[in-house]
Amino acid sequence: xxxxxxxxxxxxxxxxxxxxxxxxxxxxxxxxxxxxxxxxxxxxxxxxxxxxxxxxxxxxxxxxxxxxxxxxxxxxxxxxxxxxxxxxxxxxxxxxxxxxxxxxxxxxxxxxxxxxxxxxxxxxxxxxxxxxxxxxxxxxxxxxxxx
Numbered sequence: 001x002x003x004x005x006x007x008x009x010x011x012x013x014x015x016x017x018x019x020x021x022x023x024x025x026x027x028x029x030x031x032x033x034x035x036x037x038x039x040x041x042x043x044x045x046x047x048x049x050x051x052x053x054x055x056x057x058x059x060x061x062x063x064x065x066x067x068x069x070x071x072x073x074x075x076x077x078x079x080x081x082x083x084x085x086x087x088x089x090x091x092x093x094x095x096x097x098x099x100x101x102x103x104x105x106x107x108x109x110x111x112x113x114x115x116x117x118x119x120x121x122x123x124x125x126x127x128x129x130x131x132x133x134x135x136x137x138x139x140x141x142x143x144x145x146x147x
Contacts, residue, residue, distance in 0.1 A: 020084065027077035031142070033070025034108075035135045037063055042132065064116060071109060078105070094145065101141035108134040 041063055048056040087095065111131035118124050 023077050023080055023084070027074055027081060030070045030072070030074030030077060031139060034067055034074055035139050037067045037070065038132045038135060060116075067112075071112075075105065075109075097141050097144050101138050101145065104134045104138035104141060107131075108138060 041059065044059065045056060048059050082098075087098070090098075108131050111127045111134065115124055115127040115131055118127065
């Protein structure tokens with residue numbers, strides 16, 4: 001007999017998936033698209049600029065078509081998660097961290113919206129930086145809620 005477990009016993013049963021697991025997966029998928037996409041766009045910015053003056057704008061438009069649905073998914077599943085957690089049973093530390101996370105999510109979305117609609121390069125830079133940093137902060141706060 002092989003010392004390695006068979007694939008059948010190593011892969012969890014689909015029956016073991018709970019609605020909480022699906023909600024968490026969808027929440028993390030939304031967050032990955034929102035935050036990870038911003039990291040990717042930041043990394044590609046130099047290359048995009050070298051391709052021409054219109055390339056960054058075109059990439060940003062396409063990115064927005066993916067990022068905003070990811071943001072909506074993260075917010076929707078986050079609200080769903082809040083309803084499931086039962087905030088009245090949580091510690092003061094948990095509630096404070098959740099409040100910080102919600103504040104950072106709101107600022108991230110608002111800053112990204114400003115970044116999307118402004119024509120000012122300076123305001124685009126500032127709002128993009130604020131949106132990205134607050135998205136990272138919200139991700140960190142979320143990690144603090146589950147540890």
